[in-house]
Amino acid sequence: MDVSKKRIVVKVGTSTITNESGNIDIRAIDHLCRAISGVENKGYDLVLVSSGAIAVGANKMRLAQKPKEIRMKQAAAAVGQTELMHLYDKLFGEYNRMVGQILLDNEDIADPVRSRNLKNTFDALLENHIIPIVNENDSVSHAEIESEKKLFSDNDMLSAYVAAFCGASKLVIFSDIDGLYDGNPQTNPDAQLISRVEDITDELKSVASGSGSNRGTGGMITKLEAAEYATRKGIDVLITNGKKPEMLYDIIEKKKVGTLFVAKE
Template identity: 50%
Template structure:
């Protein structure tokens, strides 16, 4: 299968912004093994700003745009250095692609991105995609940002014709209520249609270092399902669950792609 895996800041980093080494090493090992099985893997990785915060010893996520840009520039180097080193240990070559909204909204630039991705996969490389947060800002009156990587990962899945999109988050899936506040909250194992009631279950808040929340994940699910791609939300604390997810196992919440509803 062609699988897009999105990993969030809460999975990659500790609350300090520093890299969660054990978690990232486990994730890379599983992704490398899935690639060895013959799957085509694309990683959409958050974490540049969060890791830049830690690297620059800032007190928290910056509020002003120039410091966010600086943190992203520093953190992206840290991210790719880490991925290159860890995937290299399993003899896999990584590639970096940094995007803005214009890169996927203008037809020619979108096609350029698709061409690059397809060729990288043909060459057996593992593309690692992130938003270009060092330059993608909306302060000049032009919408250049996608905003968060849940949506970006769904766009990537659309562009490459992925079979499966997996969002690794800090929650086990979509619940009937917030499980951190309601002991009676129940996991919803499968979704075949995004209804207004489902959207009503989604809160807006992400983690202190990240930007996503359940609402952004449901928007990503709509994009993925519309192009026939399954999407799974699961907890990134256990990367080994990717084996079961790739095999179609009941992990997290699976959103069934359109055309698979028979």
């Protein structure tokens, strides 16, 4: 199995690792860490792109609501990122796995020298069986929170860039929904799950609606944008329910899970 076939990027959203009140869902993170560790034990390289820093930080700071000012968002990100990494380090450690933190902004990808150094860091971590945990560098770079100049737009797109950057064969986006439906399942009980997508058309994009949770920043449309980018780079993309991380085993066994966006040749 060549390196590219072994590499999988997993993106987890805020709504997957927190509960409705914004507190960290420790059980959900433990299940995620266990599943990732188990798949890595089968010979795969795993990269985790994790949202949640601002929401977790806001809750730990006992803010009444998610902050709107940039400086408060950055403060919450600084507090929350520390909390997240503490938990990831502890829980992955329970499964004898080591983790490393990588915080990115658009310059890390756009600048050739920084990009080359970053790729070397990813390769070194993965070669030593260390799981990179990636997030936007929100505590420093306001551009990645809400500027028009931001490159990633959302952690969904960040995960697509990371997957292409690492030479991954698969990008798994864990969401708060089972996949892409032909309608809004929250308002239409007859909406059907779309299991396979060969082409992301304008019609398909029109089906996508906003975020399913008030704790995240993206919705299905950002996931479609990420899938469009990644599939053009030859990467299969799967969107599935983050509350069932054990489906990673089904994914590597090529069973039907969630919505598969087929990579372009």
